[in-house]
Amino acid sequence: MTVASIGRPAGDDRGGRTAFQGAPGAFSHEACVELRPWDVHVPFETFAGAITAVKSGDCDCALIPVENSTIGVVEPAATLVAEAGLPIVGDAWRPIRMALMAIDGAVIEQIRTVASHPMALRQCAKTLAEMDVEIVEAFDTAGAAREVAERGDRTRAALAPAAAAEVYGLTVLRNDLQDSDDNRTRFVLLAREPG
Template identity: 65%
Template sequence: MTDTPSPADEPAYARVAFQGALGAFSHEACLALRPWDEAVPHATFAEALAALTSGDCDMALIPVENSSIGAVEPAATLVRESGLAVLADVWRPIRHALMSVEGARLADIRSVESHPIALAQCAATLKGMHLKIIEHFDTAGAARDVAEAGDATRAAIAPVGAAEVYGLSILRNDLQDSSDNRTRFLLLGVSQG
């Protein structure tokens, strides 16, 4: 007798909607929790949930709470009002990195952009850096835009993975104010009842 798993033991392939661009924290969470699935990016939380309810995606992975700032809005409200089934509930560590184009130096940076939730998690650290703060729809989207602009005075706050995706250099790791910064993600599916 062998220990080879049967096809019934293999995880089912699914499309999982998330909010953000490739390299976002939600994308990283999808890859960590369900690496066998296809992670499908959406610009907003509402669009990610609509992809699930329309049947375009089989599940959605949505952040609803952060240990530093509380509820992640509007995601928490959208999830609460959605009537969708919670398939899994997991807390993940969130580590913010400051990144810019190749060759940029920390002393060159004049502005930083990221999602408002990420900026709030780094507020005290950023205050001491005296940078112009620019809100963006997404952490990884901010990294993508900084890369495309090619401006060494602009930086993004995003996951380390976003620097790899968009070819940016990390200027500083662990920008978050709390060393125990964590976000609670819910894996959602359509209710079967």
């Protein structure tokens, strides 16, 4: 399958509802905006929640990350997709670029704690080890950014897409923290009906 297979079928001008795991500004949200710009993008805290929304008819499809070029299979997402009983109607690989962000006025030398989704943290493990910071797991990359903004602590930072800094009013302290320059994630599109 190709990126085009995620696109809108020829002659179909209707918008739908695409579920994704994470908060607005997350990598999955970015993928929805890029691959299904005509849809309403509906955030869920868990992969299971996004998949259940498709099964129940609350959403037309779900865009779920299942594999990363740096760390391999994305769990529990890949298992949930395999067990969902929903057809995969498209897939696409997207580049993943990690940004370190904090509140306005923070400087990288002050950062003592970095929060993000466990998969994002693994994609930046070598870089984070060099920084000598405490690692905190969050339910989502953009959710970690939102929490950093809410706490207002200059010693805390989040790993998330650079766009999340705009969403939550943070400052990007450093771009491209991922350990691999070729860091990509494969997203699959699940729907109730085969494409």
